[in-house]
Amino acid sequence: MYITVHGTAALVIARAVPNPFLAFVLALVSHFILDFIPHGDEHLIQKHFTRGQTLRRLVGVAMLDGLIMVGFLALWLWVGPAVPRGAVAASLTGSLLPDVLQGLYLVTEWKWLKPFQRFHLGLHNASGHPLTWHQGMLVQCMVLTALWLLVI
Numbered sequence: 001m002y003i004t005v006h007g008t009a010a011l012v013i014a015r016a017v018p019n020p021f022l023a024f025v026l027a028l029v030s031h032f033i034l035d036f037i038p039h040g041d042e043h044l045i046q047k048h049f050t051r052g053q054t055l056r057r058l059v060g061v062a063m064l065d066g067l068i069m070v071g072f073l074a075l076w077l078w079v080g081p082a083v084p085r086g087a088v089a090a091s092l093t094g095s096l097l098p099d100v101l102q103g104l105y106l107v108t109e110w111k112w113l114k115p116f117q118r119f120h121l122g123l124h125n126a127s128g129h130p131l132t133w134h135q136g137m138l139v140q141c142m143v144l145t146a147l148w149l150l151v152i
């Protein structure tokens with residue numbers, strides 16, 4: 001899922017769990033649960049793409065997605081409920097860590113990250129229900145909306 005969705009899940013968790021360590025762990029688990037839901041962004045990485053094509057696509061999407069997430073986060077921190085900042089930081093770290101590690105693997109191709117990369121990408125296809133990009137956007141918008149209703 002897009003990092004805006006993962007980041008919003010992190011806010012839901014931080015609001016419910018003020019303990020930073022627990023918030024981190026739950027947010028990390030939430031990342032994998034959300035990635036298991038068919039969401040259509042599996043098309044960002046294709047086997048026939050060169051490494052450069054994959055990186056350009058992911059960086060472009062991550063920059064736009066990251067800007068949207070930062071905007072939502074700033075808005076929530078400004079007008080949302082009071083939540084311990086330590087829990088928010090820990091939860092955001094846990095929820096975004098898998099995608100950061102994926103990006104690190106794609107840039108460096110460090111072998112020690114390959115098993116994690118295989119696991120992470122495997123989750124995206126584990127349900128066996130691939131969606132088109134449009135269907136995936138609809139799913140992600142619905143999940144994002146549901147999470148925002150929980151967080152505000």
Ligand SMILES: [Zn+2]
Pocket residue numbers: 001031035098099120
């Ligand atoms: Zn992911």
